[in-house]
Amino acid sequence: EVQLVETGGGLIQPGGSLRLSCTASGFTVSSNYMSWVRQAPGKGLEWVSAIYSSGSTYYAESVKGRFTISKDNSQNTLYLQMNSPRAEDTAVYYCAKYYYGSGNYYFDYWGQGTLVTVSS
């Protein structure tokens, strides 16, 4: 059974740093595309970042240069390093697994989310 479990959320001060983790089971992170998606309180979904099986990484403009996505294949875990966070980064952060089918990618599994609150 595929499972994604996010940890590491909490209260962080503006300008600080925080690392989110997403531990996967039932599949291997190394051979899949993975992503982080966030949702600010009462708002819609915002794609944040992706890492492909090749190691290529992609970021939304809103986090580029501040957040870093990475993975540890030995731990089967995805990470999101959040540096210099701002109040507008306050959100529930979900990790999601891509599925490739019919010539298209989509998110077939999601974690339960972890809340990050940026406040002094």
Add this chain to the structure above:
Amino acid sequence: DIQMTQSPSSLSASVGDRVTITCRASQSISRYLNWYQQKPGKAPKLLIYTASGLQSGVPSRFSGSGSGTDFTLTISSLQPEDFATYYCQQTYSTIITFGQGTRLEIK
């Protein structure tokens, strides 16, 4: 980045109604369009992939159509469990974007 615009932003309907939600892309995305359902406090759930593919386990009252820039999600006969927020998502670009969401409420 490709902008995705959903309409309406909210919708009130009754059990048994037929409902259509529209999603428009700022440029052609072929059929690289997916739909998700989200209930309060839960992660999104995939309903439709590649514009019209029904995800395994999703009831057949859900259907999708469209290509290029205009897409629709249709629920043929609303059930109580369908009241939720729906999002479209484009995966044409490596920079993925979602629509702003359509909140479906009970009339």
